[in-house]
Amino acid sequence: MTKAELTAHITAGFTGRVQVLENNQPEPYFIVNPDDLVAFARYLHDDPALQMTFLMNLAGVDTGERFEVVYSVCSYQLKHRLLFKIQMPRDNAEFDTVMQVWPAANWYEREVWELFGMTVRNHPNLTRFLLADDWNEGFPMRKGWTGTDFIPLPDRG
Amino acid sequence: MGVIKKLPVYTEHIPGGALVTTSVNSVLTLAQAKSLWYLLFGTACCAIELMATGASRYDFDRLGMIFRASPRQADIMLVAGTITHKMAPRVKRIYDQMAQPRYVLAMGGCAIGGGPFYYDSYSVLKGVDKIIPVDVFVPGCPPRPEALLQGCLEVGKKIRTLKIDEWS
Ligand code: SF4
Numbered sequence: 362m363t364k365a366e367l368t369a370h371i372t373a374g375f376t377g378r379v380q381v382l383e384n385n386q387p388e389p390y391f392i393v394n395p396d397d398l399v400a401f402a403r404y405l406h407d408d409p410a411l412q413m414t415f416l417m418n419l420a421g422v423d424t425g426e427r428f429e430v431v432y433s434v435c436s437y438q439l440k441h442r443l444l445f446k447i448q449m450p451r452d453n454a455e456f457d458t459v460m461q462v463w464p465a466a467n468w469y470e471r472e473v474w475e476l477f478g479m480t481v482r483n484h485p486n487l488t489r490f491l492l493a494d495d496w497n498e499g500f501p502m503r504k505g506w507t508g509t510d511f512i513p514l515p516d517r518g
Numbered sequence: 519m520g521v522i523k524k525l526p527v528y529t530e531h532i533p534g535g536a537l538v539t540t541s542v543n544s545v546l547t548l549a550q551a552k553s554l555w556y557l558l559f560g561t562a563c564c565a566i567e568l569m570a571t572g573a574s575r576y577d578f579d580r581l582g583m584i585f586r587a588s589p590r591q592a593d594i595m596l597v598a599g600t601i602t603h604k605m606a607p608r609v610k611r612i613y614d615q616m617a618q619p620r621y622v623l624a625m626g627g628c629a630i631g632g633g634p635f636y637y638d639s640y641s642v643l644k645g646v647d648k649i650i651p652v653d654v655f656v657p658g659c660p661p662r663p664e665a666l667l668q669g670c671l672e673v674g675k676k677i678r679t680l681k682i683d684e685w686s
Contacts, residue, residue, distance in 0.1 A: 493602070493606075510644065512637050
């Protein structure tokens with residue numbers, strides 16, 4: 362499906378609970394409520410006209426005001442792809458795992474948990490695997506983070 | 519190392535022992551410098567250049583340098599690549615497992631001082647000399663194979679200046 366067809370199909374199929382983010386990229390971009398995340402993922406995966414069976418990427422974002430998690434999914438069968446994201450307040454960032462839909466989300470969600478400190482509900486194995494074993498300096502991908510060995514880039518004007 | 523530690527003791531009983539000690543020293547350091555077996559170990563892009571240097575075009579073997587997969591058999595550790603804080607204790611441990619005498623060559627900006635990851639990095643160790651002693655630094659990102667070969671020759675030169683009772 363083309364970008365316009367995807368947008369029309371999803372806004373009709375997931376009525377009222379998905380917001381379209383206008384952009385000039387080739388893929389459509391949606392915002393969903395964190396509470397609707399698993400339902401939306403299940404819908405994308407199971408709808409016969411979408412068949413988004415492959416999770417390409419899952420990334421955390423700290424915008425300074427809030428946390429976001431961006432999902433990129435595609436369909437090998439139907440050769441189309443899209444992006445969607447959820448937004449959460451910085452002080453209470455919690456979202457559900459989508460592992461029951463895309464098992465590939467396992468390590469991505471662990472990474473988001475480890476580097477941003479967002480809580481992933483129902484994840485089977487939230488354990489550290491990227492940072493040093495004796496790490497105790499918080500969440501390094503958050504805005505404004507500093508640590509003992511951290512040298513910020515000087516402002517060269 | 520047992521023989522080397524005892525050698526000066528043996529030679530002192532020989533009349534004119536100083537001459538013999540010097541010769542033994544020269545032979546042993548020559549042998550060591552011409553057969554630097556290196557630990558096959560690379561953590562980032564510099565390792566690709568290390569492989570290129572080991573392959574037929576630049577050919578480490580003609581310097582007597584053969585890779586060893588075990589730190590117990592290696593004389594020199596070529597730190598080829600970025601060392602993260604997570605990797606640092608492992609590097610230290612591999613170094614401790616190497617038999618003496620042992621040498622370290624830090625290859626590339628990352629191993630020397632963090633390289634491109636010096637600023638704004640939470641994960642990269644700013645120089646491998648913070649955890650293990652380094653004999654020769656080879657700058658570059660990555661260094662050319664010629665530079666790495668010269669660095670290895672410099673290690674050889676350093677070994678030739680040592681006395682056997684300084685080996686440790
Ligand atoms: S010095 Fe450059 S080439 Fe070598 S490991 Fe670091 S980034 Fe890679």
